[in-house]
Amino acid sequence: MTTATVERPETKQPPEAEAKAPQPIEHISIICSKGTLDMAYPGLILANAARMSGIDATLFFTFWGLDIITDKKLDKLHVATVGNPSMHIPTMVGGLPGMESMATSMMKKEMEKLDIPPVREMLEILHDAGAKIYACRMAMDMFKLEESELIPQVNGVLSAMDFYDKSAGAQLLFI
């Protein structure tokens, strides 16, 4: 009756091995729009893995993601405990003062154990490795941020149109 049915697609086989090999990824362009610690790391780690594989990496920070490259804020990013059922903290408890700080502190310790540097150092490593770090012009205006408030590793402030130009040949991700 409905057209939304999920059919079991077993009858179709995976595509045959192509005559030509698939095109390796040459450039990753990541839009970072979230300012929580747990959504800051994925973009930084993916960009770092790209550079370690010889893949170009472009990062475009917009909306809440600007916090990640704002000098006064980036050391204080928090993990969200409320509205995040994966934390396995009941909502009423997650909302209590102190719970967010505890989750944030726990995540920072785990990252440190895995030798994953803090956000500020990750950005320095990325910059030194040739990743490009851009801020979104429109979000800067919306939050009344000056370029002087961003970390020195920022390569420039771009419009979304400029961002598309810089992303030629790239695979795009929105985080």
Place this chain on the structure above:
Amino acid sequence: MTTATVERPETKQPPEAEAKAPQPIEHISIICSKGTLDMAYPGLILANAARMSGIDATLFFTFWGLDIITDKKLDKLHVATVGNPSMHIPTMVGGLPGMESMATSMMKKEMEKLDIPPVREMLEILHDAGAKIYACRMAMDMFKLEESELIPQVNGVLSAMDFYDKSAGAQLLFI
């Protein structure tokens, strides 16, 4: 000891300038799955920037993102204040009645100052500029939405399989 170590990738140089220039982006295909005001704008702004650069733009609204193209809901999208540490509002305060309305009203004012139109007008601009606007069939069924409840700028209701067809040659984003 762990295999998850982040190594400093300085020793690898960025890839040499290729003989051939990288392929410019020709088509952006954006899946919009969130219904908050702060996650509605990024998709609309990225699609608009694409059209301004002569890049094709396809928008596919699914799950909570359907609110953005639902006539009765799109003027009332809210900014999330709880579960969003970037708002810099303590969780207990963010949960108080009225806080979400205040944050929403503030964001709308900032957008207006930057000459960024309200969501409804953005959708009209996109439609007039040749962007394609689609609703997800499965999510429509899940939320028991009729096509008549969507804005008239919607070009059709598609399955995810149809969406892949419409996205040939596109870079995909999931918001």
Place this chain on the structure above:
Amino acid sequence: MTTATVERPETKQPPEAEAKAPQPIEHISIICSKGTLDMAYPGLILANAARMSGIDATLFFTFWGLDIITDKKLDKLHVATVGNPSMHIPTMVGGLPGMESMATSMMKKEMEKLDIPPVREMLEILHDAGAKIYACRMAMDMFKLEESELIPQVNGVLSAMDFYDKSAGAQLLFI
């Protein structure tokens, strides 16, 4: 005065029909980073639609997304009611004990009505259809997860660098 103005791009026409047809999508590679039920389904449904269209599908589960392939957790994924204005539940009410369970139960029922299988069965279908399911090494270490705690359909545990290798020729999505 501001550079962030959204201009009406009507004057530019959509690109002419190209001499060559755009390249169809051949491979979708999806990074699943969220562990909520409403953000688990989009990745699974998009991967399933890909396989039904003869498109290769690769899934890479990281951060909270690991819950989706963790045997003891995947049957208990929840919908977030707080911090999600699209739920149309006031924040104070959304935070009450039981609300998340109710929203989760409602979503499960709607999915069932649409013949969309539960998460565990979706993963089995995807595996049988040739989709590749990977876990992120770094997130496994961070959450102290053993491979034996994952479902048997997992094809392996990868670093982000390995993930890029497996995604050659793919369109990437981050959920």
